[in-house]
Amino acid sequence: MEFSTMSEIDPAFIQAPEYRPKLKRIKKTSKEFFDLPLEEKKLAKRDEVNPLGYHDSEHTKNVRDWKELFDFLAKDPTFVPTSHESDDPQLRTIRNQWPAHPPEFRDVCEEYAGEVEKLAYKMLELISLSIGLPGDHLHSCFKYHISFLRVNHYPAYPFPELVLGAGRHKDASAFTVLAQDEVGGLEVRRKSDGAWISIKLVPGAFITNLGDATQVWSNDRYESAEHRVVVNFEKERFSIPFFFYPPHFVMLKPLEELVNEQNPARYREFNLGKFYVSKNRSDFKKREVEYVQIYHFRIF
Ligand SMILES: O=C(O)CCC(=O)C(=O)O
Numbered sequence: 363m364e365f366s367t368m369s370e371i372d373p374a375f376i377q378a379p380e381y382r383p384k385l386k387r388i389k390k391t392s393k394e395f396f397d398l399p400l401e402e403k404k405l406a407k408r409d410e411v412n413p414l415g416y417h418d419s420e421h422t423k424n425v426r427d428w429k430e431l432f433d434f435l436a437k438d439p440t441f442v443p444t445s446h447e448s449d450d451p452q453l454r455t456i457r458n459q460w461p462a463h464p465p466e467f468r469d470v471c472e473e474y475a476g477e478v479e480k481l482a483y484k485m486l487e488l489i490s491l492s493i494g495l496p497g498d499h500l501h502s503c504f505k506y507h508i509s510f511l512r513v514n515h516y517p518a519y520p521f522p523e524l525v526l527g528a529g530r531h532k533d534a535s536a537f538t539v540l541a542q543d544e545v546g547g548l549e550v551r552r553k554s555d556g557a558w559i560s561i562k563l564v565p566g567a568f569i570t571n572l573g574d575a576t577q578v579w580s581n582d583r584y585e586s587a588e589h590r591v592v593v594n595f596e597k598e599r600f601s602i603p604f605f606f607y608p609p610h611f612v613m614l615k616p617l618e619e620l621v622n623e624q625n626p627a628r629y630r631e632f633n634l635g636k637f638y639v640s641k642n643r644s645d646f647k648k649r650e651v652e653y654v655q656i657y658h659f660r661i662f
C-alpha cells in the first residue's frame with residue numbers, strides 16, 4: 363500500500379488505489395440490497411436481541427437520521443457485555459445476519475472487511491509511531507477486536523437543510539476507516555470556531571477519523587473528531603465506515619508511556635465493552651438518559 367502525498371495536505375486521507383475494485387463491488391452490491399423492497403430488507407432487520415443487520419431508524423443524539431444502514435461484524439461471532447450495568451459481568455455472543463439477496467452480498471462484505479482490517483492495522487502502526495511508541499505497541503491489544511462495519515445509504519432529499527444524514531457525533535472506536543462514493547456530505551467540526559468543514563472528495567481515498575479510545579490512550583494528544591453528514595438534494599450517497607474497536611475486556615486509560623508527573627493521566631480507567639454497549643444501544647431508540655461520553659471519566 364502506498365500512502366499518497368495527500369496526507370501532507372490533509373492527514374485524514376489515505377490514498378489506496380488497489381482497493382478500488384473492492385470498493386466498486388461493495389458499492390454495487392449495497393445498492394442492489396438497498397434497492398430491494400422494504401419488506402425484504404426487513405427480513406435481516408436488527409432488533410432488541412440482535413444489534414446487527416438492516417436498520418432504517420437510526421437516531422443520533424435522539425434525532426432520527428435520514429438514512430438506512432446495514433451493520434456487520436468484522437469477526438463473527440463477537441463477544442460483548444450483556445448489559446451496560448457495571449456490576450453485570452455477563453457476556454453475550456452477537457452474530458451477523460445476512461440477507462438472501464443479493465446472493466453475493468455476504469461474500470463481498472466479508473472480503474471487504476478482511477481487506478480494510480489490514481489497512482486498519484497499518485493505521486494503528488502509524489498512530490503508535492506518531493506518539494513515539496513502537497509500531498506494534500497496540501497490536502496485541504486488538505487480537506479479539508469487536509470492530510464492526512456499516513454500509514450507510516443516504517437517500518436524496520429535496521430539502522437538505524431540514525434533515526441530517528447523520529447528526530453530529532464522535533465515534534467511540536479507536537478510529538474509523540471510511541470509504542465513501544463521489545457524492546460527498548461528510549463534515550468535520552473545526553475546533554477553533556466551531557464551523558462545519560466539508561471533507562474534500564478524493565476518489566479512491568479512505569478517510570480516517572480518530573475516535574474516543576485513541577483520545578483516551580493518547581491522553582488528549584489526539585482528539586476524537588466531531589463530524590456529521592449532510593444529505594444531497596438530488597443524489598443518494600453510500601459510505602462504509604469500519605469502526606476499529608479493541609476487545610470488550612480492554613480497560614481504557616491513558617497509555618503509561620505517555621503519562622508522567624508533568625503530564626498526569628486525564629482519564630480514570632474504564633471498561634471498553636461497557637462503553638461500547640452503552641453507545642451502541644443508545645442509538646437504537648430514543649432515550650431519556652444522557653449518552654455516556656469519555657468526559658464522564660475525565661479526572662480534570
Ligand atoms: O457517512 C459518512 O461519511 C460518515 C458516517 C458516520 O459518521 C458514522 O456512521 O459514524
Ligand SMILES: [Fe+2]
Pocket residue numbers: 531532533589
Ligand atoms: Fe461517525
